[in-house]
Structures are given as structure tokens and as C-alpha cells.
Amino acid sequence: MVLKSSSFNLVAPSPPLLSPLFSNPPSRINTTENIAIEGRNLNFSITTKQGKSVPILRDCSLRIPSGEFWMLLGPNGCGKSTLLKVLAGLLNTTSGAVYVKKPKCFVFQNPDYQVVMPTVEADVAFGLGKLNLNNDEVKSRVLEALSAVGMSSYLQRSVQTLSGGQKQRVAIAGALAEACKVLLLDELTTFLDENDQTGVIKAVRNSLHNSEDVTALWVTHRLEELEYADGAIYMEDGKVVMHGDVASIQSFIQTKQSDYIKRIYHS
Numbered sequence: 620m621v622l623k624s625s626s627f628n629l630v631a632p633s634p635p636l637l638s639p640l641f642s643n644p645p646s647r648i649n650t651t652e653n654i655a656i657e658g659r660n661l662n663f664s665i666t667t668k669q670g671k672s673v674p675i676l677r678d679c680s681l682r683i684p685s686g687e688f689w690m691l692l693g694p695n696g697c698g699k700s701t702l703l704k705v706l707a708g709l710l711n712t713t714s715g716a717v718y719v720k721k722p723k724c725f726v727f728q729n730p731d732y733q734v735v736m737p738t739v740e741a742d743v744a745f746g747l748g749k750l751n752l753n754n755d756e757v758k759s760r761v762l763e764a765l766s767a768v769g770m771s772s773y774l775q776r777s778v779q780t781l782s783g784g785q786k787q788r789v790a791i792a793g794a795l796a797e798a799c800k801v802l803l804l805d806e807l808t809t810f811l812d813e814n815d816q817t818g819v820i821k822a823v824r825n826s827l828h829n830s831e832d833v834t835a836l837w838v839t840h841r842l843e844e845l846e847y848a849d850g851a852i853y854m855e856d857g858k859v860v861m862h863g864d865v866a867s868i869q870s871f872i873q874t875k876q877s878d879y880i881k882r883i884y885h886s
Contacts, residue, residue: 643651654718655801655834656683656706661715663677663698663705675701677857683850685720685800688824690845691838692868693854699838700805702854707803720834723801724794726787728809733790734778738771740776742789746797764796765789767829768822784815788822795826795833802826802835808844813835820847845869 663676676698683689684801695882704710706717707725727733736742743761752760765771780788787807794802804823808816823835824847837848845851851868853861861871 647794653685653718655685656681656689656836657681657718658702658706659716661702661705661717662713663701664713675857676705679715679854679857679859681852681859681862683834685834686827687849688827688835688837690848690851691836692840692842692845692851692855692872693860695840697854698857699854703803703805703836703838715817720800722797722799723803724797724799725803726790726794726805726807726835729817731783731786733786734854737777737779737838738774739765739776739778739781739789740774743792743796749796760796760798761792764792767795767826769790769818769825770822782815783811784818786816787811787819791819791822791826795830800832800834802833804835804837806838806840808839808841816841816844820844823847842869842872 658679658681661676661679662674664674666670666672672824679698679702681702691703701710704725705712707718707723708719709725734742735747740761744757744766747757747760747766762771762774765774768791770785770788770792773785773789774780778789781789789800791804802823807819811819820837825838827833837844845865845868847864850863851865852859853868853872861868
């Protein structure tokens with residue numbers, strides 16, 4: 620199921636906006652330095668049954684401007700989903716500081732766990748009950764959110780009849796209806812076919828174009844998805860290795876892949 624923004628009420632208040640992390644800010648950052656997501660020196664460890672501390676995140680720092688679509692990439696097991704959950708408040712860091720604009724919403728990768736109501740309209744409206752809105756206001760928000768993700772014609776559809784990609788878009792619409800400022804999206808295309816993959820990515824992209832106040836951080840392992848992003852972060856072994864514009868990240872990853880192939884070929 621979707622973790623609605625109201626699920627974060629037990630998380631300690633975020634610290635004030637941190638001072639700049641990077642001397643060379645990413646492209647498209649505005650002059651007011653309006654930041655939606657920032658982490659400073661984030662560390663996270665787990666303790667084994669034998670009492671040994673195993674580091675998962677190692678001194679990670681990142682900074683994402685408001686209104687942009689960023690992607691978090693890296694090989695399996697590098698810590699990217701753990702970092703996303705730390706930003707969402709689902710995990711507490713061992714050390715470090717986090718700032719994320721509120722309200723925020725975390726969307727899980729499995730679409731079969733992202734709906735809680737029988738129809739599309741009811742599911743998107745689910746989180747609005749706490750906002751004390753009248754029926755007209757609820758209807759307006761639901762329609763606007765579904766329109767942003769290209770699902771306005773599915774208002775009365777049963778969620779059981781939807782494809783995986785359509786369910787993901789309904790989940791995103793629910794977050795938009797609640798006026799979430801930050802979308803934290805964990806590998807949404809993992810279980811989807813190619814058409815649904817493209818549809819979900821474009822839905823997020825369009826949502827940001829329709830509202831300059833919404834920021835998205837998308838965890839993925841698919842290099843081809845970078846073409847939709849404004850910026851990217853690359854992780855390895857629990858560390859943020861590179862942070863910046865898409866072209867630089869693509870070139871960095873492609874060089875690493877090429878070097879790896881050369882080593883295999885000459886070994």
C-alpha cells in the first residue's frame with residue numbers, strides 16, 4: 620500500500636535548511652537556493668545477531684532543488700533504497716542530518732501493495748479525509764491529480780482491473796491530491812512491462828511540469844531512465860560517488876562499464 624504523508628507524524632521534526640553542500644551546484648538550481656531534499660554525512664548501520672555492526676550507508680551527502688526530477692542510481696545492494704527510506708523517515712540514521720520538505724510521500728515498488736480502496740476515485744481521495752475538505756474540494760483535487768498522471772478517464776474503474784503501471788500512477792495521484800511537496804519513489808518500474816515503465820516515468824515528469832512546487836527522487840537501476848531526469852546521484856558500496864547533471868552521470872557510468880568489460884576481456 621502507499622505510505623501516505625500522514626504516516627510520517629511520528630518522525631522527529633526536520634532540522635532547518637543546511638548550508639550548501641557543493642561548491643558547484645547542479646544545473647537549473649535557482650538563485651534563491653530553494654532546496655527540497657538535503658542530507659549531510661548520513662550513516663546507517665545494522666547490527667547482526669552476533670552483535671556486529673554492518674554499515675549500509677557511509678557518509679552520504681546529497682542536495683536536490685525544488686521542482687526537479689532527480690534519479691538515484693547504483694548497482695544492487697549499494698544502499699540506494701536504504702537512503703530513500705532514510706529521507707522518508709522510515710529509517711533513523713546512525714549519524715548525520717536530513718532535511719526534506721513536507722508533506723512528503725513514499726511510494727513502494729510493488730504496485731500490488733499500493734492501493735487501499737476498491738475504485739480509483741476512492742483510492743486517490745483516501746488521504747484527504749484528514750484535511751477537512753468539503754465534497755467539491757475533494758472531487759476537484761482527485762480530478763486534478765488524476766489528470767496530472769493521465770488517468771482522469773479511470774475515475775470509477777475498479778483498481779483490480781488496472782495494469783501495474785496504472786496502479787503506480789494512481790498511487791502517485793494520491794500523493795499529488797494531498798499536495799505532497801516531495802515524492803520519494805522506490806524503483807517503480809521493477810515489476811512493469813516496457814509500456815507501463817514509460818507511462819509511469821512520464822506521469823511523474825508531467826506532474827512536476829504541472830506544479831513547480833513538487834520535487835521527485837526516483838530510485839532506479841535502469842540507465843535508460845536518466846533521459847527523463849533533471850539531475851542524478853550515483854552510489855556504490857553505501858557511498859554517494861557522484862552527484863550532478865545527467866550527462867556527467869551517464870558518462871561516468873558508461874566509462875565504468877567500459878573499464879569493467881576491458882578488465883574481463885584482458886583477464
